[in-house]
Amino acid sequence: MNIVVCIKQVPDTETQIKIASDNKSIVTDDIKWVMNPYDEFGVEEALRLKEKFGGEVTVVGLGPKRVTESLRTALAMGADKAVLITDDALEGSDSLAVAKALAAAIKDLEYDLIFTGQRGVDDDMGVAGASLAELLGIPHVALAVKVEVAEDGKSVKVHRPVEGQTLVIESGLPVLITAQKGLNEPRYASLPGIMKAKKKPLDEKSLSDLGLDSAQFGQEGRKVKVLELTPPPERAAGKIVEGETPQEKAAELARLLHEEAKVI
Amino acid sequence: MAQGVWTIVEQREGEIRKISYEIISEGRRLADALGQELTAVLLGAGIKEKAAGLGHYGADKVMVADDPRLDPYTTDAYVAVISQLVKAGEPALLLVGASVQGKDLAARLSANLDVGMAQDCTAFAIEDGNLVAIRPIYAGKAYAKVTFENSRPQMATARPNVMAINEPDTSKSAEVIDASFTLEDSALKTKVAEVIKDESGKVDLTEADKIVSGGRGMKGPENYKILEELADLIGASVGASRSAVDAGWRPHSDQVGQTGKVVSPNLYIACGISGAIQHLAGMSTSKVIVAINKDPDAPIFQKADYGVVADLFDVVPALTEEVKKYLEG
Numbered sequence: 001m002n003i004v005v006c007i008k009q010v011p012d013t014e015t016q017i018k019i020a021s022d023n024k025s026i027v028t029d030d031i032k033w034v035m036n037p038y039d040e041f042g043v044e045e046a047l048r049l050k051e052k053f054g055g056e057v058t059v060v061g062l063g064p065k066r067v068t069e070s071l072r073t074a075l076a077m078g079a080d081k082a083v084l085i086t087d088d089a090l091e092g093s094d095s096l097a098v099a100k101a102l103a104a105a106i107k108d109l110e111y112d113l114i115f116t117g118q119r120g121v122d123d124d125m126g127v128a129g130a131s132l133a134e135l136l137g138i139p140h141v142a143l144a145v146k147v148e149v150a151e152d153g154k155s156v157k158v159h160r161p162v163e164g165q166t167l168v169i170e171s172g173l174p175v176l177i178t179a180q181k182g183l184n185e186p187r188y189a190s191l192p193g194i195m196k197a198k199k200k201p202l203d204e205k206s207l208s209d210l211g212l213d214s215a216q217f218g219q220e221g222r223k224v225k226v227l228e229l230t231p232p233p234e235r236a237a238g239k240i241v242e243g244e245t246p247q248e249k250a251a252e253l254a255r256l257l258h259e260e261a262k263v264i
Numbered sequence: 265m266a267q268g269v270w271t272i273v274e275q276r277e278g279e280i281r282k283i284s285y286e287i288i289s290e291g292r293r294l295a296d297a298l299g300q301e302l303t304a305v306l307l308g309a310g311i312k313e314k315a316a317g318l319g320h321y322g323a324d325k326v327m328v329a330d331d332p333r334l335d336p337y338t339t340d341a342y343v344a345v346i347s348q349l350v351k352a353g354e355p356a357l358l359l360v361g362a363s364v365q366g367k368d369l370a371a372r373l374s375a376n377l378d379v380g381m382a383q384d385c386t387a388f389a390i391e392d393g394n395l396v397a398i399r400p401i402y403a404g405k406a407y408a409k410v411t412f413e414n415s416r417p418q419m420a421t422a423r424p425n426v427m428a429i430n431e432p433d434t435s436k437s438a439e440v441i442d443a444s445f446t447l448e449d450s451a452l453k454t455k456v457a458e459v460i461k462d463e464s465g466k467v468d469l470t471e472a473d474k475i476v477s478g479g480r481g482m483k484g485p486e487n488y489k490i491l492e493e494l495a496d497l498i499g500a501s502v503g504a505s506r507s508a509v510d511a512g513w514r515p516h517s518d519q520v521g522q523t524g525k526v527v528s529p530n531l532y533i534a535c536g537i538s539g540a541i542q543h544l545a546g547m548s549t550s551k552v553i554v555a556i557n558k559d560p561d562a563p564i565f566q567k568a569d570y571g572v573v574a575d576l577f578d579v580v581p582a583l584t585e586e587v588k589k590y591l592e593g
Contacts, residue, residue, distance in 0.1 A: 013522045013542045017405040037523050121522050123401050125383045131375035139453035142368045162364040163468035168458035182516035223380025223415040230407045238569045246578030254586035261552045263531040
């Protein structure tokens with residue numbers, strides 16, 4: 001069973017986001033870049049399936065050279081090889097353009113399953129996975145918390161929670177699955193894993209290597225244009241609920257929620 | 265030229281979901297700003313009788329795609345049908361609810377149509393005849409204002425609980441049109457093998473009107489009982505911070521924050537949650553925020569409309585009793 005896992009590199013979730021002077025991007029100077037947390041679940045699931053069914057796990061990343069670090073992390077966890085799509089012309093691409101580049105890099109690989117994170121915790125779009133599947137002409141199932149591949153390795157059942165219920169979706173292979181929290185507990189890279197990862201193959205591809213026209217990528221190629229970034233709206237200053245005892249405070253809070261905020 | 269506003273209606277087991285009324289109402293406002301018609305697109309099986317009522321909320325027309333293979337929702341079937349309808353009807357705007365289903369549909373449909381799409385928006389406006397959307401990014405640590413150049417339809421999903429629902433006007437009804445489409449069985453590559461219902465009857469956090477949430481200060485899973493009592497009383501769902509989920513006290517589906525659910529209820533009561541940046545990001549669009557915490561320096565108080573500095577184990581049960589008086593009053 002050959003599996004592809006797509007990896008995005010994002011600012012660590014601890015990051016305080018500061019808007020740059022162009023008002024269209026963020027300040028990246030002090031950012032600690034990490035593998036998108038949802039992608040870690042995809043890597044882990046791929047490794048578990050490889051342990052059961054055999055085959056190879058290929059991780060595919062896209063972005064500047066620093067993304068190599070996240071790919072090496074996946075290799076250290078146990079993936080076999082990596083592809084980095086890197087090209088200055090990609091800077092500022094939107095989700096659909098990213099999906100197009102990923103599709104071009106993946107279409108000639110052999111794969112039975114593709115994993116992506118359910119969304120990047122940076123732009124929160126959650127679009128690249130489904131779009132990639134559409135461009136590759138394969139089905140997708142989003143938001144997996146459980147993946148059961150049939151013993152014959154020919155079909156899969158995926159559990160996906162929607163509001164108030166869990167749907168069990170059945171699909172043939174190949175299929176793309178987007179991973180979310182609850183799917184598994186990602187392993188840490190071991191020291192021998194980290195040593196081995198240094199020798200595993202990591203191919204770099206530019207847009208022209210993939211036969212793509214750079215005019216379709218980057219800021220110029222965006223179909224969704226960013227006009228402006230702003231900090232979140234300021235909330236009006238709150239009040240501390242007064243009272244001598246917790247009981248008094250509770251009574252005052254109930255009154256405020258009923259009379260002032262009118263939510264109870 | 266592309267013309268008109270379309271909204272995709274979401275139904276489950278034949279019942280129209282609340283998010284659908286939200287986007288029809290918002291679609292009406294945008295259609296008025298453009299001086300164009302609003303069409304609601306309703307997919308399902310045996311669903312036609314629900315169509316005319318969508319006019320009460322502002323739809324001029326309802327296009328009904330009725331086929332047994334359109335219920336329950338599958339991405340394949342919905343994308344195949346809506347793609348045909350959009351190519352034939354050429355709307356200027358296509359709005360979808362940012363529910364789990366809507367986000368899934370919009371993500372794939374935008375690639376199918378090769379158009380730009382803005383996910384999980386919290387506000388829309390028409391400027392110079394074009395859609396401008398506001399969407400939180402980094403789970404709300406920043407907001408992006410976006411538009412769609414040279415890409416039609418302009419496509420966006422709207423976050424649940426954000427768009428106001430129009431007062432239904434029963435004197436208005438929509439013109440119902442049978443949609444013309446073909447659906448090949450070969451296009452259907454996935455199927456719903458089983459539906460496992462959550463029997464708790466609780467509304468999902470992303471759609472909840474009220475949320476009572478507990479963090480590390482809850483000290484253990486058994487103590488969530490006091491939050492559940494309050495939640496049951498006021499019709500709230502129960503959420504949790506990441507540390508509570510990682511400790512195994514609550515299921516993953518309850519986590520609010522940047523790596524969990526992003527929520528925007530009318531009332532969010534944070535109990536024993538200090539307010540890590542990732543948590544604050546995930547609940548900052550809540551309309552009224554209450555924080556109950558022993559530590560007066562907890563960052564959660566910076567976001568709270570009402571802060572109670574006290575032990576939650578004293579305050580929460582007392583609050584439940586006090587609220588009862590108003591509800592029974």
